Amino acid sequence: MKTYILKMISLLMIAVSFTVAAEAQIIVKVRPAAPACRVRPVSPSPAYVWVGGNYIWRSGRYVYTDGYWAAPRAGHYWVEGHWKHRRGGWVWVPGRWRR
Numbered sequence: 001m002k003t004y005i006l007k008m009i010s011l012l013m014i015a016v017s018f019t020v021a022a023e024a025q026i027i028v029k030v031r032p033a034a035p036a037c038r039v040r041p042v043s044p045s046p047a048y049v050w051v052g053g054n055y056i057w058r059s060g061r062y063v064y065t066d067g068y069w070a071a072p073r074a075g076h077y078w079v080e081g082h083w084k085h086r087r088g089g090w091v092w093v094p095g096r097w098r099r
Contacts, residue, residue, distance in 0.1 A: 027089040055092040
């Protein structure tokens with residue numbers, strides 16, 4: 001019984017550590033400048049959805065990556081990424097597929 005409880009506590013601690021790591025966000029004082037106007041390429045099919053550009057953290061700063069056309073996931077829609085104000089600065093909330 002004692003071994004079982006120790007295993008359960010260990011698993012719980014691992015799960016919590018992954019949750020905390022997934023929630024880690026990088027806060028910057030100033031948002032990066034919006035990218036220069038980019039031309040959206042022609043859709044490969046009327047069924048495709050535009051997945052807007054994203055910011056990724058690279059070499060100590062946010063770097064913009066271009067958007068792209070994607071086949072939509074069944075029962076999902078695309079939510080654009082956006083900047084969200086937090087205490088002390090801004091954090092990038094990446095775009096994602098949502099039900």
